[in-house]
Amino acid sequence: MSIWQRLDQEVDPSGCLLPLATFCFMAGFIDSISFSATYVWCGFQTGNFAQLALAIARLWENPHRYFHIADQQALCSLISFWFGAFLGRFGARVGRQKRIWLIVGNLLAAMFMAIAAIAIWKSGQASVANHRDLPAWSNARTFVGIAGLSITLGIQGTLAKGLSSQLGTTLVLTTLWVELFNDLNLFKIGRVKGRDHRIIGAFCLFLGAFISRALLYEIGSAGTIGVGVGIKLINTFFWLWMPAKPTST
Numbered sequence: 001m002s003i004w005q006r007l008d009q010e011v012d013p014s015g016c017l018l019p020l021a022t023f024c025f026m027a028g029f030i031d032s033i034s035f036s037a038t039y040v041w042c043g044f045q046t047g048n049f050a051q052l053a054l055a056i057a058r059l060w061e062n063p064h065r066y067f068h069i070a071d072q073q074a075l076c077s078l079i080s081f082w083f084g085a086f087l088g089r090f091g092a093r094v095g096r097q098k099r100i101w102l103i104v105g106n107l108l109a110a111m112f113m114a115i116a117a118i119a120i121w122k123s124g125q126a127s128v129a130n131h132r133d134l135p136a137w138s139n140a141r142t143f144v145g146i147a148g149l150s151i152t153l154g155i156q157g158t159l160a161k162g163l164s165s166q167l168g169t170t171l172v173l174t175t176l177w178v179e180l181f182n183d184l185n186l187f188k189i190g191r192v193k194g195r196d197h198r199i200i201g202a203f204c205l206f207l208g209a210f211i212s213r214a215l216l217y218e219i220g221s222a223g224t225i226g227v228g229v230g231i232k233l234i235n236t237f238f239w240l241w242m243p244a245k246p247t248s249t
Helices: 003-007 017-038 045-058 069-087 089-094 099-123 140-161 174-181 193-241
Strands: none
Touching: 003 099, 017 069, 017 140, 017 193, 045 069, 069 089, 069 099, 069 140, 089 099, 099 140, 099 193, 140 193, 174 193
């Protein structure tokens, strides 16, 4: 089999737990960075969208009508995430489950994450905010960082959604919790694929957030994002070895 033939294969979603669990890890990893510095989530966009509604409503409460810095950052994250998700439309043209798209999509996500790392490094700002009304990131370069991280997760969510796994978009746990606690096999002893995969996804997201916060204390935001870029690149190579979808006979 030639390299192109392998890249043109569709992967079998049922055999892709490893890279999808890594996606969950990265969701927690990236959100921990942005939330620690700005109290804004780069992947959990429901909160950012609701925050935007609150910010607009507040314009009628105060004669000084302007968006607070936190609202500006949430809006930046939301729009950037939309852009990242929109890039997934190219996957529909190539084939959402084709190995070539999963690899290229991961490389794109790693590229935007690298841009975020450089922007945060150049900003010279702190990594952890002490008060909600005083984010650690506030200058123009940090907005580039927020945008890069949000685009990264927008792309990731689209890649995961295209595989239609039990882990969904790998970004949020709300739906996953509902599905897990309504699983008829929740308390069944032994292996239950859907239940077990959801538990693994939740654990990986928790672990990603935990490790990211620990790294922030040691090496700061830029260094932690750099570590995330390395993990993204490693995850790219996972797709080369995932099993191909069985051909119908």
